[in-house]
Structures are given as C-alpha cells and as structure tokens.
Amino acid sequence: MSRSVLVTGGNRGIGLAIARELAAAGDAVAVTYRSGEPPAGLFAVKCDVTSTEDVDAAFAKVEAEQGPVQVVVANAGVTKDTLLAIMSEDAFTSVLDTNLTGAFRVAKRSVKGMMRARTGRIILVSSVVGLSGSAGQANYAASKAGMVGFARSLARELASRNITVNVVAPGFVDTDMTAVLSDDQHKAIEGVIPLGRKARPEEIAKTVRFLAGDDAAYITGAVIPVDGGLGMGH
Numbered sequence: 001m002s003r004s005v006l007v008t009g010g011n012r013g014i015g016l017a018i019a020r021e022l023a024a025a026g027d028a029v030a031v032t033y034r035s036g037e038p039p040a041g042l043f044a045v046k047c048d049v050t051s052t053e054d055v056d057a058a059f060a061k062v063e064a065e066q067g068p069v070q071v072v073v074a075n076a077g078v079t080k081d082t083l084l085a086i087m088s089e090d091a092f093t094s095v096l097d098t099n100l101t102g103a104f105r106v107a108k109r110s111v112k113g114m115m116r117a118r119t120g121r122i123i124l125v126s127s128v129v130g131l132s133g134s135a136g137q138a139n140y141a142a143s144k145a146g147m148v149g150f151a152r153s154l155a156r157e158l159a160s161r162n163i164t165v166n167v168v169a170p171g172f173v174d175t176d177m178t179a180v181l182s183d184d185q186h187k188a189i190e191g192v193i194p195l196g197r198k199a200r201p202e203e204i205a206k207t208v209r210f211l212a213g214d215d216a217a218y219i220t221g222a223v224i225p226v227d228g229g230l231g232m233g234h
C-alpha cells in the first residue's frame, strides 16, 4: 500500500538514498531540499529545518500533493567540527538547531496528522557518535545523543496512537559529509570499523525502509546501529 512519505534533506547523500528506496517500495515520497537543485523524479519542496515557518509550509505543500504524511524521516543534518576549547557558541547552537531542534520541528508538525489518523512512523537519523562521543564533534554528538532521548520520549507519548518512533544510528557513510576528510582520516576510521569499510547510503536506506514497513510494527523507541560494528557495546 502506498503511503505518504516525507524525507528531510532528501536531495543528496543518505536522505536521497532513503527517498529512492521508499519510492522503489511503492510509496509516494516527497523530499525537502535547502540549497542546490531538487533531485530528479521526486516531489521536492524547499525547506530549511531551522525555520518553523519553512517546515510548516513544506508539510502543507506535501499534504496537498500526496495527502497527510504517514512516514516522516528526519534526516537533515550538519557538522561544524572543532575542539571544544575553540568552538564558538554559534558552532554549538547552530548544529543543535539544525540536527536536534530541526527534528523537533519536523516531528511536531508531522504528529498532528498522524494522531488524527491513529497511525504513523517517525524515523530519526542520528549517528554512532551520539552514543560513543567523538573528539572534535561535541556539538554534533550532543545533537545526535539528544535525538535518542527525544525519540524515546515520543515513542512513549505516541504509542497509544499506534505511532512508532525509532532512531537509525549510521556509522561512517560515503557521502559529501565525510568526503571532506583526508585520505589518512578515512584510512584511520576504516581501520577501527570491524567490517573494515564505509557504508553505502543505500545500506542506511534499507534499514529505514524496514522501520517504515509493516514488519517493524512492533518496534518503537529502538536505536538501530548501521555502522559495520563501529559502535558495538554502546
């Protein structure tokens, strides 16, 4: 059965892979994009998740196009890596505003329709570093850890309405976000991943597809690592 899906940050990287995966599964999939061009073949709305007005307007357009959103994937995210001693307050708060408060804005706007429909799926894209911590990424790791507590609280609040809320925690994925790292950094990180390689965005997307599907109906408040074993034990 085709559902109305919205993926934030769906114009590239992991978000685009998720959107394509769900579209291939037969869903009506909309994506948000912030800069650049909308991706080919998907309904796209411009939206900066740091703006409540943008988020509201994006949902309104998606609802008009494909009906109330039944599956939402809060994927949009940024990094501004640096050590705490030299991290500006803006570098901290702006990453929190995009990654964590952005997910809040998106989830909050989506639950209106889901509560009315008494069904829904909310999937948040966090990160292995939200659980393990990461030197030079205190802002990013804090935002990703915050998503876990946020999701688990929503899972408890919304379970009686048959809305599940889950977190996917990718490890090291081959996208623009990690392309900025040097070859030496890539080798060092791959060296500590038990499976010895980066993930392809499609490998994250397949887990999201599972969580969005009927087979995951009894899973809520879960944090699913897709990290080649990098975060084992966390």
Ligand code: NDP
Binding pocket: 008, 009, 010, 011, 012, 013, 014, 015, 032, 033, 034, 035, 036, 047, 048, 049, 050, 075, 076, 077, 078, 098, 125, 126, 127, 128, 169, 170, 171, 172, 173, 174, 175, 176, 177, 178
């Ligand atoms: P990319 O940098 O390739 O893409 C980021 C996406 O987020 C883009 O679509 C971007 O839009 C969008 N975005 C960023 N800021 C905003 C904003 N304020 N409003 C709306 N959209 C925004 O990253 P990835 O695909 O690698 O990452 C996707 C998610 O996965 C992120 O949440 C990231 O933290 C997480 N993740 C990534 C990992 C990795 O190794 N790559 C590992 C673990 C988690 P635009 O194109 O307009 O900039």
